[in-house]
Amino acid sequence: xxxxxxxxxxxxxxxxxxxxxxxxxxxxxxxxxxxxxxxxxxxxxxxxxxxxxxxxxxxxxxxxxxxxxxxxxxxxxxxxxxxxxxxxxxxxxxxxxxxxxxxxxxxxxxxxxxxxxxxxxxxxxxxxxxxxxxxxxxxxxxxxxxxxxxxxxxxxxxxxxxxxxxxxxxxxxxxxxxxxxxxxxxxxxxxxxxxxxxxxxxxxxxxxxxxxxxxxxxxxxxxxxxxxxxxxxxxxxxxxxxxxxxxxxxxxxxxxxxxxxxxxxxxxxxxxxxxxxxxxxxxxxxxxxxxxxxxxxxxxxxxxxxxxxxxxxxxxxxxxxxxxxxxxxxxxxxxxxxxxxxxxxxxxxxxxxxxxxxxxx
Amino acid sequence: xxxxxxxxxxxxxxxxxxxxxxxxxxxxxxxxxxxxxxxxxxxxxxxxxxxxxxxxxxxxxxxxxxxxxxxxxxxxxxxxxxxxxxxxxxxxxxxxxxxxxxxxxxxxxxxxxxxxxxxxxxxxxxxxxxxxxxxxxxxxxxxxxxxxxxxxxxxxxxxxxxxxxxxxxxxxxxxxxxxxxxxxxxxxxxxxxxxxxxxxxxxxxxxxxxxxxxxxxxxxxxxxxxxxxxxxxxxxxxxxxxxxxxxxxxxxxxxxxxxxxxxxxxxxxxxxxxxxx
Numbered sequence: 240x241x242x243x244x245x246x247x248x249x250x251x252x253x254x255x256x257x258x259x260x261x262x263x264x265x266x267x268x269x270x271x272x273x274x275x276x277x278x279x280x281x282x283x284x285x286x287x288x289x290x291x292x293x294x295x296x297x298x299x300x301x302x303x304x305x306x307x308x309x310x311x312x313x314x315x316x317x318x319x320x321x322x323x324x325x326x327x328x329x330x331x332x333x334x335x336x337x338x339x340x341x342x343x344x345x346x347x348x349x350x351x352x353x354x355x356x357x358x359x360x361x362x363x364x365x366x367x368x369x370x371x372x373x374x375x376x377x378x379x380x381x382x383x384x385x386x387x388x389x390x391x392x393x394x395x396x397x398x399x400x401x402x403x404x405x406x407x408x409x410x411x412x413x414x415x416x417x418x419x420x421x422x423x424x425x426x427x428x429x430x431x432x433x434x435x436x437x438x439x440x441x442x443x444x445x446x447x448x449x450x451x452x453x454x455x456x457x458x459x460x461x462x463x464x465x466x467x468x469x470x471x472x473x474x475x476x477x478x479x480x481x482x483x484x485x486x487x488x489x490x491x492x493x494x495x496x497x498x499x500x501x502x503x504x505x506x507x508x509x510x511x512x513x514x515x516x517x518x519x520x521x522x523x524x525x526x527x528x529x530x531x532x533x534x535x536x537x538x539x540x541x542x543x544x545x546x547x548x549x550x551x552x553x554x555x556x557x558x559x560x561x562x563x564x565x566x567x568x569x570x571x572x573x574x575x576x577x578x579x580x581x582x583x584x585x586x587x588x589x590x591x592x593x594x595x596x597x598x599x600x
Numbered sequence: 601x602x603x604x605x606x607x608x609x610x611x612x613x614x615x616x617x618x619x620x621x622x623x624x625x626x627x628x629x630x631x632x633x634x635x636x637x638x639x640x641x642x643x644x645x646x647x648x649x650x651x652x653x654x655x656x657x658x659x660x661x662x663x664x665x666x667x668x669x670x671x672x673x674x675x676x677x678x679x680x681x682x683x684x685x686x687x688x689x690x691x692x693x694x695x696x697x698x699x700x701x702x703x704x705x706x707x708x709x710x711x712x713x714x715x716x717x718x719x720x721x722x723x724x725x726x727x728x729x730x731x732x733x734x735x736x737x738x739x740x741x742x743x744x745x746x747x748x749x750x751x752x753x754x755x756x757x758x759x760x761x762x763x764x765x766x767x768x769x770x771x772x773x774x775x776x777x778x779x780x781x782x783x784x785x786x787x788x789x790x791x792x793x794x795x796x797x798x799x800x801x802x803x804x805x806x807x808x809x810x811x812x813x814x815x816x817x818x819x820x821x822x823x824x825x826x827x828x829x830x831x832x833x834x835x836x837x838x839x840x841x842x843x844x845x846x847x848x849x850x851x852x853x854x855x856x857x858x859x860x861x862x863x864x865x866x867x868x869x870x871x872x873x874x875x876x877x
Contacts, residue, residue, distance in 0.1 A: 297872055306872070332872060340710045341872045363714035370875065374706040379638050391622045391630040394716040399620040406613050420641075441619055473613055 286349075287444055287476045288314040288337065293346030295332050306332040307343070308500035314444075314478060319470050321491035321508075322480040325594055329500040330480050331371075334446050337478075338368055350444065364394050367437045371448035371480075375433040378422035382413055382432050385421060386439040393440030400441060407435050410465055412458075426453040434462070438469075444476040451486050459483075463490045488512075488586040496593055504593050512584060516558045517592045522569070523578040525550035531572055539565055550577070627717055628725050635729035646737050653687045653741050654748075661749060676751055681829045682803045684742045685764060685822055689799045691734030692768045693775040696727050700779030700861075701789045709783070710875040713865070720862065723779070727772045731765060759828045759835040767821025769850035771799065773857030774817060780857075780864030783874065817853050820845055 295307040307329045314320050324330045335341040337348050339359050348355040348362075355362040367389075369375055376385045386404045387397035397404075408414040411431045416424060421432050430453045437445050450466075451459040463486060469475040481487055487494060487508075494511055496504040504511065519542070527550045535541060535553065539561060543554040557565055569576070584592075639646065660679070700723065703709035712719035746753060774795065782789035805819040814820040824842060827833040835843075868874040 295872070335710075335872070335874075338710075339714050340869060340874050342866070342869045359714070360716050360718065364716045366714060368711065368714070370707050370710065375708065375711065377634070377706070377708065379642060380634060384634070384637065388630050388634060389711070391626055392712060392715045392717055392722065394622050396620040396622045396626050397630070400614075400617055402615070403613050403617050406615075410613075438613075441614065469613070 285315045286313045287316045287351055288312070288478070289347075289349040290333075290337060291347045291349075293333070293336055293343050293348065295329075295336055295341060295343045305500050307336060310346070310497075310500070310502055312495060312502065312505070314476055316443075316476055317470050317474045318493060319466060319477040319479060319491045321487035321494040322478060322497065323482075323484075323487060323494060323590055324497035328497040328594075330497055331448070332500075333497065334368070334448065334478065334480060338366065338446060339363060365443040366445070367393060367440065367442040368446040369433050369437045369448060369450055371452065374429075376421060376436045378429075379420060381418050381420055382408065382424075382435070383417045385432060385436045389436040390440040393442065395440045397439075400439070403441065404435075404439060407438055411435050411462075427455055427458055430454055431458070431462075438475075443474070444478070446478045446480075448480045449482070450479065451481065451483055459486065466490055484585065484587040484590060494586070496590060498594050508586065511589050512586065517556060517584055517588060518558070518562050519554065519556045519582040519584070519588075520562065520565075521552065521554050521578075521580040521582065522576060523547065523550070523552040524569075524574050524576055526572070526574040527551040527553065531574070535565075535568065538568065552578075624717075624721065627721060631722055631725040632729050635726060635733065639733055646733070649691065650737050650740055650744075653737075654744055657683055657741070657745055658748070661745075676749055677753060677830050678826060680742070680745050680749065680751060680753065681826050682800075682822065683745065684738055685767060685803050685818065685825055686799055687738045687741050688734050688764055688768050689771045689803070689818060690796045691737060692727070692730055693771045693778070693796055693799070694793060695730040695734065696723070696772055696775035697778040697782060697789070697792060699723075699726055699730070700776075701782045701786075704783055704786070704875060707875050709865075713869075713874065719865070720858065723776065723861070724858075727775070731768065731772070734768070735761070735765075753829045754832045756828060756832070756834055759833070760825065762835055763821055763824045763828055763846065766846045766850040767818055767825065770817035770821070770853035773850075773853035773855070776854070776857030777860035777864075780861035783861075783868045784864045784871075786873075814845055815849060817849065820849060 290310060290312040293307055293310045294305070297304045297306055310329075310333060322330050322334070332341055336343040336346075337355075339348075339355055339362075350362040350366055353362040376389065380388065383404065386407070390397040390400055390404070405414075408417050411434065413428070413431055413435060416428065421429055424432065430450070434447070434450060437447070451462060454462060466475075466477055466479075467490060470477060477490075479487065479491060491508055493507050494504070495502055525547070532544060532551060532553070535555075536544070539555050539557060541553055541555050545552040555561075555565060660683070661676075664679075700709070703712070703719075709719055712722055742755075745751075778789075778792040778795065781792065799818060802816055802818040803822040805813040805816060805822070814823075820842070824833075824838060824846060827838075828835075865874065
């Protein structure tokens with residue numbers, strides 16, 4: 240059977256005492272394997288996912304599309320990394336290429352130091368994924384049956400992780416529905432079952448595509464708390480792809496932004512927020528007259544002009560140079576500033592700024 | 601979610617947990633148990649299959665009796681055995697090929713691909729479960745057919761199970777291949793279901809007159825099953841060559857089906873359409 244050797248070696252590895260006890264122990268366990276398999280890119284003991292020069296094209300000839308273009312990326316153990324990008328940016332292809340669901344044309348992927356191309360079954364033995372737009376589990380089975388099934392196929396005897404399943408069900412508010420067929424649950428509950436089944440086997444690395452889709456506000460918020468807790472306490476590494484900027488901003492340590500198959504920004508959330516050179520400023524003054532407002536409209540990108548009596552209130556989105564120029568213009572026209580308010584950019588602003596041309600990497 | 605998750609309760613998910621590695625036996629247990637649960641929880645599918653099969657047999661029997669009269673009743677035993685094998689074949693083929701299509705649609709096939717076991721052993725075990733399930737439903741169909749037509753056949757259980765089982769293993773291989781092709785070309789799945797009507801030709805192939813037809817799926821097994829159920833030939837009374845050929849054909853078609861499935865899923869991964877339904 241294909242992969243039989245790999246499955247066997249995985250089983251032997253998994254049999255090592257305490258191999259799942261703590262993140263530190265897991266890390267120590269892997270060092271021996273990493274010595275054999277790691278390349279320079281994956282050599283760091285803290286790097287759990289290492290991607291080097293990954294490219295994937297679909298089609299051939301002039302109509303070929305480059306979905307992922309020479310992407311290199313590393314994810315540290317216990318980190319929560321957000322993957323953002325507009326539709327068609329290559330996020331899903333990148334994630335599926337890392338997971339082996341799509342075979343890349345070029346590049347390498349190492350999981351915990353193991354080359355995913357050479358030893359896929361061993362490399363992915365500690366990885367699971369929740370993919371958007373898919374059921375991900377079996378709706379005709381109960382919640383608990385799903386957990387047991389997916390623990391087994393991920394290489395773990397389900398009886399031995401029964402306590403883990405009980406705690407997962409408790410934490411995700413699924414305990415009361417443990418013996419209910421998934422098809423009978425609401426959409427949000429189904430999403431939580433998918434997440435629970437991903438965590439059922441004790442994966443070290445999980446890829447979550449739109450994990451909060453269908454969840455109500457409270458469930459989404461507490462899911463974020465749970466993810467942070469799993470990363471901090473259990474050493475779980477999460478790569479999270481979402482269009483929900485609030486989730487990414489709240490949960491992720493680091494954000495990778497993709498556009499047209501390339502990574503165009505890769506930094507901590509704080510650095511991205513602090514590094515934005517876009518300033519939204521609201522200025523109210525009684526000295527704004529028609530001529531000055533017309534002049535300002537010509538020179539600056541005014542998002543809004545609200546007439547007041549006397550004067551007006553303007554909203555401008557400018558970079559640093561633009562801000563200096565705006566202030567100089569107002570100063571030159573003897574404008575007294577009645578009220579000035581700056582609006583702090585959030586991740587969505589940064590995302591729009593970067594994907595519209597700014598580059599941070 | 602529970603308060604424990606919010607107040608930072610001190611219970612780690614894995615506190616006191618010592619995971620043991622799952623073996624292929626554990627995998628088999630889970631896959632077979634899952635198939636069993638679905639079978640007993642949702643009996644409508646099985647009952648529906650039985651009713652439809654009996655409906656068509658009723659049409660064949662009563663319609664044929666009106667048209668052909670005694671000519672039909674003279675060959676009734678052969679028709680019943682052939683129909684029994686056909687229901688077995690269709691059950692095994694469609695359940696495995698449709699099942700693979702469903703796994704693609706649900707996104708669960710993708711999850712299997714990156715597990716230590718992969719999808720192939722899961723699919724093989726599902727195939728075993730489908731065989732058992734199909735045997736149960738086809739046994740009901742056989743019993744009703746015999747009662748309806750007031751016909752007596754010999755049913756040496758061991759011989760019938762082994763011969764019919766090995767016969768439909770080759771069909772299972774075809775189901776694997778069809779499932780693999782469905783993974784690659786999603787729209788083709790329904791058309792491949794038409795292949796099950798080709799099984800009628802294979803089952804009625806004159807296996808002992810044209811030697812090469814023995815190499816086709818079902819044909820040789822169908823001939824042996826006729827001998828077992830009509831003439832009363834027992835398993836150990838068949839020649840070694842006959843039994844060897846039965847096993848060989850089953851193994852070759854199952855192997856070919858498995859290879860086609862593997863190649864198709866690999867190509868689907870290269871094209872990025874593994875889970876793209």
